[in-house]
Amino acid sequence: MINIDIAFDNGDVGLGDYFEQSKIDLVSFVHATRNDHLINEIPGPRCNQAYIDLRVPAINGGNFLFVCYSHGKEDSLTANGDFYIKKDVNCELFINSFFYSMSCLTAKELGVSLLGKGCHVFIGFKEEAGAFLGAYQSMSIACDNFAIKKFVEGYSIGESVALMKQNYTRQIDVLENDGEPMLAAELRANRDALWFDGDRNLTIDQFAIN
DSSP states (O other): OEEEEEEEOTTOTTTHHHHHHHHHHHHHHHHHHOSSEEEEEEEGGGOSHHHHHHHHHHHTTSOEEEEEESEEETTEEEETTEEEEETTTTGGGGTTEEEEEOSTTTTTTHHHHHHHTTOSEEEEESSOOOOOOGGGHHHHHHHHHHHHHHHHHTOOHHHHHHHHHHHHHHHHHHHHHTTOHHHHHHHHHHHHHEEEEEOTTOOGGGGBOO
């Protein structure tokens, strides 16, 4: 059994639908790829410190995946105008986790703090990151979810992140060929802001629990 928690701020005024569609895309992929998963969805109203502080210790009997689709700051993940995970507050809960944060800035301080508390891997953005809506939303979500999907398929996380960056480059070329230089520049900035640290050889098999 693989434990996967997915936090998504579907109530956000600007990007709520984007965050929810990102979650749906990942959940659909996991359902189609593995039959040994246990997914816990954490929608916007539960993206708060009180819920996280109760939920995470309940699953932390072994390795687990924690995926976030919400806004971020350098030291925290935020929803509903407040943090739900923050440096020096509740990072110690994520010992033994694989932490995947498609949130702005979180790699600067939060990711470092999580790794210092025993998180196996942190993937996130060290700068502001953009999200496409409209005609290119599915492309944007696919770019965001690329490495976590490869990891679920069985690639090591080091391989998964390398493939994610290659996919960014392919989609940048698509946008340039489509006559969308501004979007191509935004996606290039996302690729360059992507940050990863931790055990490069980690695989999904190491997250199986009885």
